Amino acid sequence: MKFCVTTPIYYINGEPHIGHAYASIAADILARFKRFDGHEVHFSTGTDEHGIKVARSAEAAAMDVQKFSDIMSQKFRDLGGYINLSQDDFIRTTEERHILSSQTLWRQMEKDIYKDSYSGWYSARDEEYVPEEDVVDGKAPSGAPVEWMEEESYFFRLSAYQDKLLELYEKNPDFIAPVSRRNEVVSFVKSGLRDLSISRSKFDWGIPIPDAPGHVMYVWVDALTNYITSLGFPENISRVSEMMENCVHVVGKEILRFHAVYWPAFLMSAGITLPKRIFAHGWWTSEGQKMSKSIGNVVEPQKTVEKYGLDPVRYFLFREIRFGEDGDFSEKALQRRISYDLANDLGNLVQRVLAFVQKIGGLRANYDFGTDERPLFEDSRNLVKKLRILVDKQDLYGALEAIWQLVSASNRFVNDMKPWELAKDDENRLNAVLTALCEGIRAIGFGIAPFMPDTGRKIFDFLNLEGKSFGEIETNFMDQTFPPPFPLFPKE
Numbered sequence: 433m434k435f436c437v438t439t440p441i442y443y444i445n446g447e448p449h450i451g452h453a454y455a456s457i458a459a460d461i462l463a464r465f466k467r468f469d470g471h472e473v474h475f476s477t478g479t480d481e482h483g484i485k486v487a488r489s490a491e492a493a494a495m496d497v498q499k500f501s502d503i504m505s506q507k508f509r510d511l512g513g514y515i516n517l518s519q520d521d522f523i524r525t526t527e528e529r530h531i532l533s534s535q536t537l538w539r540q541m542e543k544d545i546y547k548d549s550y551s552g553w554y555s556a557r558d559e560e561y562v563p564e565e566d567v568v569d570g571k572a573p574s575g576a577p578v579e580w581m582e583e584e585s586y587f588f589r590l591s592a593y594q595d596k597l598l599e600l601y602e603k604n605p606d607f608i609a610p611v612s613r614r615n616e617v618v619s620f621v622k623s624g625l626r627d628l629s630i631s632r633s634k635f636d637w638g639i640p641i642p643d644a645p646g647h648v649m650y651v652w653v654d655a656l657t658n659y660i661t662s663l664g665f666p667e668n669i670s671r672v673s674e675m676m677e678n679c680v681h682v683v684g685k686e687i688l689r690f691h692a693v694y695w696p697a698f699l700m701s702a703g704i705t706l707p708k709r710i711f712a713h714g715w716w717t718s719e720g721q722k723m724s725k726s727i728g729n730v731v732e733p734q735k736t737v738e739k740y741g742l743d744p745v746r747y748f749l750f751r752e753i754r755f756g757e758d759g760d761f762s763e764k765a766l767q768r769r770i771s772y773d774l775a776n777d778l779g780n781l782v783q784r785v786l787a788f789v790q791k792i793g794g795l796r797a798n799y800d801f802g803t804d805e806r807p808l809f810e811d812s813r814n815l816v817k818k819l820r821i822l823v824d825k826q827d828l829y830g831a832l833e834a835i836w837q838l839v840s841a842s843n844r845f846v847n848d849m850k851p852w853e854l855a856k857d858d859e860n861r862l863n864a865v866l867t868a869l870c871e872g873i874r875a876i877g878f879g880i881a882p883f884m885p886d887t888g889r890k891i892f893d894f895l896n897l898e899g900k901s902f903g904e905i906e907t908n909f910m911d912q913t914f915p916p917p918f919p920l921f922p923k924e
């Protein structure tokens with residue numbers, strides 16, 4: 433089975449922050465889960481380097497724009513290291529392969545492209561055209577200032593795709609998720625689509641349009657194309673097709689329209705396979721306020737990870753709010769999650785069970801599961817099946833919830849069964865209890881590994897599972913001894 437997942441490619445006008453880390457970690461969790469589950473995965477991320485916004489930032493920094501792009505793009509590549517991304521490709525839109533790919537796509541859409549002149553408002557910060565009726569006090573709905581633009585431009589016949597798009601959403605109810613977002617897009621398209629200006633002529637930091645000197649592509653045409661460039665467009669069209677049909681684009685809610693309206697229309701026009709789903713996630717505020725440099729509350733991924741450890745931060749981001757909703761990043765909430773969910777619930781469970789297994793010299797063969805052990809054993813075996821369903825819906829919060837139900841059930845089981853008492857006079861029972869608990873810990877290890885790769889690996893090491901995949905979930909633990917455990921989330 434194939435699976436493809438993408439992050440937005442990030443503008444390089446500023447430093448990476450927790451919002452970028454969030455989208456990237458989400459895609460990483462999906463990619464890791466599918467790899468464990470035996471899929472062939474393509475996971476791409478990268479940087480969006482053309483457009484007025486980047487050109488102006490380079491100008492403000494008094495730097496050559498390509499040099500500026502090289503330096504800033506590297507910061508996003510480095511971010512991938514701090515947050516342990518397992519991407520297969522990091523794409524930059526200034527790369528040769530991408531220029532060729534965007535120009536090829538343009539040619540394939542040519543039947544829907546015509547030349548005219550554009551006049552209207554533009555928001556450079558959003559890299560977006562703003563309809564006259566949406567401009568209030570010189571500002572776009574996002575609050576960004578707008579400027580007047582008047583120039584010769586190529587247009588894409590988006591209006592011709594209104595019915596095809598509505599049919600697409602109708603026939604594929606899961607094309608846009610979550611469902612509340614889908615409804616927004618449907619009503620936007622129903623309200624009528626205008627043709628889209630897709631080139632700029634008063635400005636040159638972009639991909640040249642084939643055979644049209646003086647015109648460069650509107651940055652969003654080039655940006656969206658990154659997804660197929662990364663899959664090998666135009667050379668490897670069969671890979672593009674087979675991956676796109678299994679592809680989930682993870683995007684922030686503010687750029688859903690580009691992905692759910694423009695992108696499928698471009699692909700239909702060019703005769704290229706559409707992605708499987710666009711998943712729009714919500715936005716993080718910081719300590720109750722919009723993140724902003726002037727307030728000084730921007731959450732810096734590197735600093736946060738240095739202070740709290742990477743796995744706790746990755747866990748927090750997907751446990752604190754349901755994926756798809758907005759949330760607030762606060763250090764207090766993060767600290768609470770670390771001490772309750774991670775150290776107390778998960779850390780203690782693993783430590784006390786495996787230390788006990790050590791103490792008795794390993795698990796023995798002669799055990800029979802009784803009615804007490806069976807439910808835990810079965811819940812453990814069922815966890816991966818449950819997670820598959822949740823992860824296929826990108827319900828990452830639900831997945832963590834299901835894992836933590838097993839953590840709690842296992843802790844309760846230790847309390848109820850009191851292995852320290854069984855150790856006195858019922859060895860067979862003790863073995864059955866500890867084996868069921870190890871089954872639980874193994875399932876929990878597989879479940880959390882995509883979210884917390886280092887913690888997952890530690891659990892695999894404790895249980896001699898390194899290098900195993902979900903397929904091994906059903907091997908048994910007969911006659912196993914394990915290396916001594918150590919605390920997963922030590923308290924300082």
Ligand code: ME8
Pocket residue numbers: 439440441442443444450451452454455480655656658682683684685686687714715716717723
């Ligand atoms: O829009 N909370 O790039 P961008 C959550 N280049 N997520 C956030 C966030 C926040 N406060 N801030 C940013 C662009 N993000 C285009 C994309 S794709 C073909 C081109 C995340 O640098 C979120 O995923 O503005 C958002 O969509 C993305 O960063 C936007 O990054």
